Amino acid sequence: MQMSLPQPEPNADSLPYWQAAREGRLLVRRCTACGERHFMPRHLCPSCWSDRLEWVESEGTGRVESYSIVHRAPTAAFAAVAPYVIALIDLDEGPRVFANVVGDDAFEVAIGDRVRVTFEDRGNGAMIPQFARVKR
Ligand SMILES: [Zn+2]
Numbered sequence: 711m712q713m714s715l716p717q718p719e720p721n722a723d724s725l726p727y728w729q730a731a732r733e734g735r736l737l738v739r740r741c742t743a744c745g746e747r748h749f750m751p752r753h754l755c756p757s758c759w760s761d762r763l764e765w766v767e768s769e770g771t772g773r774v775e776s777y778s779i780v781h782r783a784p785t786a787a788f789a790a791v792a793p794y795v796i797a798l799i800d801l802d803e804g805p806r807v808f809a810n811v812v813g814d815d816a817f818e819v820a821i822g823d824r825v826r827v828t829f830e831d832r833g834n835g836a837m838i839p840q841f842a843r844v845k846r
Pocket residue numbers: 741742743744745746755756757758759760
């Protein structure tokens with residue numbers, strides 16, 4: 711049986727992030743008090759606890775800090791697409807994001823690889839920010 715991968719479930723803190731993703735844009739939060747950029751979206755700065763935050767668009771480029779290839783997926787829907795690559799990616803602007811590495815060469819991923827955001831269509835207009843290796 712073909713199962714669908716889950717749709718995003720936006721909350722008050724993450725709604726602008728998911729709306730931008732639907733338009734092919736990657737947003738991160740920036741603290742206007744200390745300048746720190748962070749991810750996941752939250753309403754207090756994790757560096758200085760200020761609530762003076764704004765959304766800024768990321769260039770969507772970064773570097774693979776670590777990764778794993780998933781062969782035993784946590785749910786039936788993800789088992790249907792296994793194996794797949796999950797990674798910790800350090801964006802050039804600073805925040806660390808957790809995402810899939812996708813694309814024809816995803817399984818050749820290595821720590822230190824340059825990656826760029828891409829958007830996975832989950833249906834009904836929902837787009838999930840993922841990353842693809844930058845070809846050299
Ligand atoms: Zn701050």
